[in-house]
Amino acid sequence: MWGDRAREFLTPSVFAGPITDPVPVFLTIMAIMLVAPLLFERVRLPGIVGLILAGVVVGSYGIGVLERDSTIILLGTVGLLFLMFMAGLETSLDDLKYNADKAVIFGIATFIVPMALGTVAMLAIGYGFLAAILVASCFASHTLLALPVATKLGIMRTQAVTATLGATLITNVLALLVLAVVVQAHQGSLSLGFWLFLIPALTIYTFATLWGVPKIGRWFFRRFGHDEGAEFTFVVATLFVVSYAAELIDIEPIVGAFLAGIAITQLIPQLSPLMNRIQFIGNTLFVPFFLISVGMLINPRLLVSDPRSLLVAGVMIVVALVAKFVPAWGSGKLFGFQSSGIMVMFGLSVAQAASTLAAITVAFQIQLVDQATVNGTVAMILVTCIASPWVTSRWGQGVKVEAANPTSKGRTKQVQQGFAAAQNLRVLVPVANPSTEDNLLHLALILTKKTAGTLLPLHILPDKQGTIAPEAKIQQSQLLATAETIAHAAVTAVEPIGRIDDSVDKGILRSALERDANLIVCGWKGFSTYRENFFGSAIDNVIRRATVPVLIARFAQPIENTHRVFLAIADIEKSASTFGQTVSLAKSLADELKASLQLLQVTASPRKHTSFNPEELGLSPDTQIQQVRGNFIGRVSKMLQQDDLLILTAGTHPEIIGLPALGVAPEAIARSHPEISIIVIHFPQRS
Template identity: 60%
Template sequence: MYLLWHTLETILAPEQSSFWVVLPLAQLVKEPTTDPVAIFLIILTIMLIAPLLVERLRLPGVIGLILAGVIVGPHGLGMLERDSTITLLGTVGLLFLMFLGGLETGLDDLKRNAGKAITFGLATFLLPMAIGTAAMLPLGYSLLASVLIASCFASHTLVALPLLNKLGIMRTPTVTATLGATLIVNVLALLVLAVVVKANEGNLTLSFWLFLIPSLVIYTLSVLWGVPRLGRWFFKRFGHDEGAEFTFVLAAVFVTSYLASLIEVEPIVGAFLAGVAITQIIPRLSPLMNRIQFIGNTLFVPFFLISVGMLVDPLLLIREPRSLVVAGAMIGAELISKFAAAAGSARGFGWPFANGMTMFGLSAAQAAATLAAITVAFDIGLVDELAVNGIIAMILVSCVLSPLIVSRWGGKMQEQVAMADDNAPLDSPLVALGKRVLVPVANPDTENNLLQLAIILTKRVQGTLLPLHVLADGNGPISASSRMTQRQLLDTAEDIAHAANITVETVGRIDDSVAWGVIRASQERDADLLICGWKGFSTYRENFFGGVIDNIVRSATIPVLIARFPQPIKNTRRIMFALFGKQAQAADVETTLDVASTLAEELKAPLHLLHITTSAYHGNYLASLLEGKEVLLQQLQGNPIKCVSATLQPDDLLIIIASTYRRGQSVLGRLPELIVSANWDSNIIVMKFPVS
């Protein structure tokens, strides 16, 4: 090895290879741009053009952003300097990238795939550590230096994460396990960095461990417990201000990231935990989630990818030929170890080869976390410049390969998911429910929650939202103020639907009465579901002569969902579907259960089915209905009102089916009103089906 090294040093010495070093590109631009407007213009131009160009070559757009960063950076054309501004924007992009990864990883998903995430996380950490250390020791590096360099191989950055959303495989068990493994491996790699630095300084004492481990545990639990509760309080108080909601999310990301740095943990760990915490309180199909993903994927994350490209110096390997050996060893060790960990884990889990390759592609990319670690090591003199050059070369190769691998093998995973959906049983009566959802809007205070509910049920089947406002003529002309109110309500509804990327058709109508306007609009617009707001009670006059809700429900030929939301729907922590007596044998239960399951999935809330009877129930209908579903069944005997009130918790969403009624009662029956009266601050949905 020494002879090989000496031969390379003699033959490829810098003074003998200087004729190789030509920088034709850098000569085109004498000074990097300093004008802030020009800098932002160049970056935005790259964001627009680079992905389009490489996608025409059937390459992922992520590669175009990285390569564009190489071209315009200080080692290319020299148009942009990687100064504090670019570093700031790149750091924001990295934190947002990790935040988006956490946002797509709910605690329930992590719990379901915890075993696989831990297994893959340990495998993709230990194998690179072992292989990397073994590869660096023969090159003359000390044990501490070899271990630290190997930790750079172990950590990874989810550069290809934006591709998963496009492929529609973000929430598959494979990706969830990989995201969980990312958290584990990055924490372990950063712990190795901290330990090696302290060992090199001779300060690896008991006090270091007594500070780091408890503080990390307390920090993690505090974020996962505190952020959701603070978010629910904030959304409850300021839920009508969309700008404040988005600002709160950004603040949560950067506060948790900064707090992580205070306990000597990388901020990216804090950003990921913030995503895991916040995803519990933001529905996946909500306008707020759509805004977060849109801003992140189109602005912040591209900043990070461009900044990574600006770090790469392609001519460095020519100027320092000896780094070819180091870079080759690093690249080989990193790719081999990551592939072995991913392929072995996927095989052990019984997953197809495409899943293993997708895991490999996601875990192969190295970027800022790796650079941060090697920079610290270089600053304290633990590694030399050759190691830094080799790490940069490894970053370039891994960042180009990662999107290519994910794009190809993730596409095969997408085909598997599509085939599974096609082969799924189509016996659910709710398959078409939500194609065209009519939502009468009349109260600005309740409009947002009703539309959020409609969006969840509509978007899953790519349906159309139909916001409706009816003006009753009352045998007289409609005032200008009434028309203006109608227009404002419908405009607000349209904005909310567009923010959630939902097809929307607003309906403004003048009719004899509000109730008949709603019924006629539902028939004319071919609606298959009607969602109405409800105050929670009815007067004696309404019971005898019929209120708006009563008249709508009596005349509707489609299912009617009556909702009352004293609390924001996004604050829901549990879905409680209550059945009473022989309702458990009704044909409409399965439809309502599908609605409840959809809401539970999108609101990331567990679904509980509460069956209340006055005597022992021995039917097998519920057991067969719940087979294969993640539903907790609880059977109680006694008074329905008392049973529901004793079981209902704050931030629960109660779903019931309207029962029969007698003249002089609300068309929904007495039970919903009695439940609301006993639980005034609880959200409730009442399903009413037309009599067949």
């Protein structure tokens, strides 16, 4: 019996044509997804190239194991939309705002130059006008294939990289709009009525996506943020709703997928478990389906036998390299960048993958371009995908050296010190309440993962009564297991700690010492009773005795819903030695939460305020900084907004009996604003 089943499994695939049984089809594709990237990465080639070439081998133009049927097309389309969606996730409106002038100049240059050179080159080898423009738009767009290289080098916040990120938004959107117009023209639908419909519809659609999706998303995450499955489903549903809406106004769905990514990235911290799930599912399942399906379109025999295919491939490769180097060199020189910065701009912008594959796939489906163009596109992708990571890695080292030697003095050095800029941070997080555990862990994960550190979730069972109930031990195991799961979902090192100790505060302090923690993150109800102030609550005792910084957090809503990080300080705090660390923490949280950052200095003195210099604090020039005079509690309370994350510093004299260890101001603000999330930072007093 088993021999017959084996023959049924093998015979169709090896001897009688393509596999049709769904199980072997899926098994074959899974094997390709596993083996192809591993083999190509072993020879230092991008895994994307391996998946495309594997599609060539198993497709109907190769050995014919798989047929590009409706199932492959369906999953490939989903993968295409996911690919564009994740490209949008990598592009933030804040990146465009951060270096707006440089991003706009480079974005326009890296669109116009490839469009001009590409159109002329394709017309010269016999392409029609529409086909030439469409292929040229493929040269104009680019995929941030080498972004992980820049992340690994630690140069993501350099001007060369941020300018390229902003330029990516501009050139990709323009290229996709060119695609939409060319498709309409090819189908004979390009008329005055089309433009009268397209421009208002596209304006309304873009506004509704970039404004409406974040609004709806914040409401959804605030209402259902505790359900991780619902969060992921909402994100995926948003992708397909926005993509389908684009199709309704005669725009390619890939434009909608890209805009959906830009809109939704404002709501999801880059290092959060949700973002990790999206990228994991997309990169390991859906996108490989698309890449394999594209490979199945390629006819390698035509590339070898048809001289025109070789000509098309050669022209496309040369134009792609030249058309991306020229704007990078010209813009870089205009901005005053060194050669390493210019080459990083070129390396990041030269890769052709996502938008290029999307556009050529659409064009081939409507028979605007032929098989030779598809083959030439794949050859171009192969060359640029090899060149992009190599160039970025080779010259990114120079940018890293330049970034490590800042020209600004004074406080810039101070801002870069402390736990917020440390490496391998070990963050201790006591967990006791399942309803507040998620936010505390996410806060700790932001700091831990950013520094490649380790999360130390801690649960303490006090043994004051001598015996520990079995139910308490079970709850301890469950809480720590949940914390460990969240950390693993965010791909973060974790060391769960279950402990029995005299008291909660002693257990926290002893665990911090034993496990070499350099930061403690504690939950807080937002107030303390007079009895707790006099005798000392667990939080008070931790603050008074801790030898490492302590973050005390009260979250009124999911941390992902933060719209503004609001740092409020008094005059005396500005001159403190730890002020730089406080600003650095606020900036890190704002960057990670995709939130705006505002600084408020409140002084009771009528004398003239000393001004802030954003660049000396390591902040962008457009950071909102305000200085006011008056009562600290009153001034801060008036400026608070919904979805704020307020950051305060603890009192300077936590040892005074009868007063809250955090100080009077944090408790007063927390009591009067229960709807506001608050983080209070305490630094140990140095003797």
